[in-house]
Amino acid sequence: MTTEIIGIVATFIITLLLAIPLGKYIAKVYQGDKTFLDFLNPVERFIYRICGIDVAKQMNWKEHLVALLVINLVWFVIGFVILLTQGWLPLNPDGNPNMTPDLAFNTAISFLVNCNLQHYSGETGLSYFSQLVVITFLQFVSAATGMAALAVLFNALKERTTTHLGNFFDYFTKSITRILLPLSLIVAVILVFSGTPASFDGKDTITNLQGDTVQVSRGPAAGMIAIKHIGTNGGGWFGVNSAHPLENPSYLTNTVELVAQVIIPIALVFALGFYLNRKKLAVMVFGVMTVGFLCLLVPTVIAEVNGNPAITAMGIDQSAGAMEGKETRFGTGISAYWSVVTTIISTGSVNSMHDSSMPVSNLTLLMGMMINAFYGGCGVGILNFFIFIIIAVFVAGLMVGRTPEFMGKKIEAREMKIAMLIALLHPFLILTGTALSSYMVTADSSIAWLNNPGYHGFSEMLYEYTSSSANNGSGFEGLGDNNPFWNITTGFVLILGRFLPIIGPLAIAGLLAQKKYIPEGAGTLRTDTATFGLMVFGVIVIVAALSFFPALTLGPIAEYFSLY
Amino acid sequence: MKTYFKSSLLLTLVLIFLTAFVYPVLVRGIAYLAPGQGKGVNIESNGKVVGYANIGQKFTEDRYFWGRPSAVDYNAAGSAGSNKGPSNPDYLQIVQDRIDTFIAHNPTITAAQIPAEMVTASGSGLDPHISVQSALIQVERIAQTRGIELGKINQLITQQEQGPLLGIAGPADIVNVLKLNIELDKLN
Incomplete structure (x- = not known):
């Protein structure tokens, strides 16, 4: 039991040690200061250009909310339609069926709002196409929505009088390219080297040691499991989430997933202090x-x-x-x-x-x-x-x-x-x-x-x-x-x-x-x-x-x- | 409003490409370098694939080490826990029945020697591990069924024992039941 308590304390300390520098980094991203990921600048400029986004345009709080709600509505429609029709779409090696309308409604909303309540089991309820285009995608953008909203709050609390509170699309896109994607990639790599599947193969059938035939569900899970934690989403690839031995194979991956899910929320508290220069x-x-x-x-x-x-x-x-x-x-x-x-x-x-x-x-x-x-x-x-x-x-x-x-x-x-x-x-x-x-x-x-x-x-x-x-x-x-x-x-x-x-x-x-x-x-x-x-x-x-x-x-x- | 809509739609398409195509394909590519090449790590016995290293299997025969009770009977097509609450009388009766069954198959063991995980269902229904104590209390049954010396089986357990992470963090002394049973088959 002593080693179990040490595990708890060590996990919390590691989280804090990583969250403080991350908070400093996040504050820089939202302030537009120089960071080591500035080589992504051309990529972001290219995205803004093809999407017709003028990031120099400052929004007031109402414009921010309109932009936020409009883009969320777009995501809901896309997610809902894909879940309703997934049985006919590609990347469905296990032949999982379309969702019923009420389940598709619940699932699309649930991932849109960063909740990830799951009234289905991943193994039988979703195609790989849905797992990626609906679930993984929404896990990124819903987390970035919350972070962009917080960036607006940070901006509004500065010591001045203004209605200019930055650009929503800028905060939102940078939350993904500068914070969520790089961190998720690190976690995903640790997971695949620990035995979490990442391939597009369907269920495997095996004859076990006692001679019974059973199946094993798999899929491109590692990337999704990474963002599910980095973005505080929580929806699992498999039905039992991170209790599943492929979703969370060892005590090491358990520690990584634990640190990953709480690191941004804690870092954002420190980011508040750095951004407003109010550390106390x-x-x-x-x-x-x-x-x-x-x-x-x-x-x-x-x-x-x-x-x-x-x-x-x-x-x-x-x-x-x-x-x-x-x-x-x-x-x-x-x-x-x-x-x-x-x-x-x-x-x-x-x-x-x-x-x-x-x-x-x-x-x-x-x-x-x-x-x-x-x-x-x-x-x-x-x-x-x-x-x-x-x-x-x-x-x-x-x-x-x-x-x-x-x-x-x-x-x-x-x-x-x-x-x-x-x-x-x-x-x-x-x-x-x-x-x-x-x-x-x-x-x-x-x-x-x-x-x-x-x-x-x-x-x-x-x-x-x-x-x-x-x-x-x-x-x-x-x-x-x-x-x-x-x-x-x-x-x-x-x-x-x-x-x-x-x-x-x-x-x-x-x-x-x-x-x-x-x-x-x-x-x-x-x-x-x-x-x-x-x-x-x-x-x-x-x-x-x-x-x-x-x-x-x-x-x-x-x-x-x-x-x- | 209209410009927001158009920008939102285009940005959505770009981000779907980035997060649902580029990102998972990149992770898939990296996984080729990992054990099991991103398909899950297989485990072999006598040159034949008998399962996945991380996925527990159902063992009911007396000549094998048993794993934990499972709500899905160790069929990894799905996964589930029992979701029974701690005060549920039906559930408590099931636990009592499991204790009785275990003692019936291992008559030299008393209830006080049985660790809780041997009579409670795991979270995933696919838990590949049991504690060393849970393995040790099955040695006598297996030795008798197979006609092997106790010492040899105890030695196997010691070989397969996994300590805490870096020797300091996490549960002490667990064993992978499938790996243990594969080694056990090699003894005969």
């Missing part, structure tokens, strides 16, 4: 996020390492921890670490089955997604955190009797209204969806969605809507979710849970950027201190605890007391 602010944000992360991590690791008390009662040796749904080569320690990381940062890839995790872990994983701002997804994590900062500034301002200000701009009624609507949207979507599905299950006894009875069954539904609204994508996979009810309801939750939390913060940032800049004085509420960090943490806990506590009581908390 970045440290405050990083501090709050890390304390939150640890509060979720420690109980999860303890619960998983100690194992299932009901199985301990059977008298077997459970010293390795709760092994149901986990892989031997990873062990329970790093699997618990993975499950927390993947839920706080909206990746949603899994290396163990969350449905089989302990009630304490059910609670922490749900809370990670309900808060959705401890590091958070590519770009959108900080956008969510920004909402909590605005609320904290306002509350703190009221408490000490000062005009609420952030970065030299006054926070007024309009910004507060937007912030509150966005903060309340998340509980609204989750709790309404869960209430509706719970009603359906109890009202009609012929509905057999749930894989587990009692409190855990309720958690399965709560988890699905939480994962959808948080654009996370992990699931309690026992839930029978490939049917019109789940495909359509979660589809709409996905759209709202993605675009409103991008529109809201960008609107606030745009409005703030237009306001008169007031230099900081003795009377300014300092937002880069530990005290203010505590204030933000308090706001997060209160918003999450008050909204979600009753639902959590019915699910994981009740299951805990039934088991211990």
Whole structure:
């Protein structure tokens, strides 16, 4: 067990050591400073020319949002059509069929919004053409969309008064060419040398040692698995995601995939500090996020390492921890670490089955997604955190009797209204969806969605809507979710849970950027201190605890007391 | 709005070319240099391909080491965990049945010696590994079935043992069941 704990600590330290220089680099990319990848300049200029994009044209916040929404609409249409017709398209060696309309709707939306909820299994649900042109493509562009939106926020928070906030297409394209593609390539190379397939061959049929005939699914998976983590997407090539021994062959690849999925979210926090030249602010944000992360991590690791008390009662040796749904080569320690990381940062890839995790872990994983701002997804994590900062500034301002200000701009009624609507949207979507599905299950006894009875069954539904609204994508996979009810309801939750939390913060940032800049004085509420960090943490806990506590009581908390 | 639409469409096509064609083909090219040439790493016994090094196989005969319970019966056409919750009474009954079956096949073993992974389903249903302890408690059964000395089989386990990454990180002492069984066949 000692070596398992060392593995956890080492993984976190490696992530931090890589994230700081990466943050500095990302800040340079968005500022347009010189970097070592400047040899790509002609490539980008060529792309802009053939697409008719004038990157010198500065956009205001509304133009940014229009550009963002228009291009997302284009992607949705292309993705939806391909999934509906994949059976007739090339690169389909296993002969997988077209998707049903409701499943194609859910899948196209889910990858468009960086969620990667999967109501299909990769082995039987997608052709290689769909895996590349829909899934891999959307994994790149959805991550870049979030990062471009964050770049607009960075720009808007500079100390000046302006409506010129850079060019969306420029931020977006450079997020791919300068950040996502190079990093993905590195991860993909490590994966192929560890045994992950990359060829276009279809299923292989083998006769095993005992003489039975079985099949093995394969495909050009390595590249997709790389961007699924680098872009905090999380949708797996194979059905069981990174628990699959070809998707994640060893403890080494597990470490690489773990670092890969959290490195950009952490680097972006540092990028904030470098970009605005406010390192103390970045440290405050990083501090709050890390304390939150640890509060979720420690109980999860303890619960998983100690194992299932009901199985301990059977008298077997459970010293390795709760092994149901986990892989031997990873062990329970790093699997618990993975499950927390993947839920706080909206990746949603899994290396163990969350449905089989302990009630304490059910609670922490749900809370990670309900808060959705401890590091958070590519770009959108900080956008969510920004909402909590605005609320904290306002509350703190009221408490000490000062005009609420952030970065030299006054926070007024309009910004507060937007912030509150966005903060309340998340509980609204989750709790309404869960209430509706719970009603359906109890009202009609012929509905057999749930894989587990009692409190855990309720958690399965709560988890699905939480994962959808948080654009996370992990699931309690026992839930029978490939049917019109789940495909359509979660589809709409996905759209709202993605675009409103991008529109809201960008609107606030745009409005703030237009306001008169007031230099900081003795009377300014300092937002880069530990005290203010505590204030933000308090706001997060209160918003999450008050909204979600009753639902959590019915699910994981009740299951805990039934088991211990 | 109209210019955004046209630019968006063109940029989409360019990026599909870049991310869904150039990128995967480049990775595929690099994979030719890797073990298994990007098709997955095969494993042979007596000159015949019997499986993939990373994919676990179903072993039910007493003369082989058994792997973990699997929700897909080790058919890698698909993959799945059981997704059973920890308090599910039906699930707990299944675990108890597995313990009883294991003891019936290994009568010299007590419940307290059985590691949890031998009676719980893996995440993928294809887990290729078990812990060394799980292998050791099967040695007596295999030795008796095959008529080989205990020592020789124990030696095999020691040879196949994989420690933590770099000797410091990750679960200690696991073995690949398929590789172990291939070596076991070589003993006779």
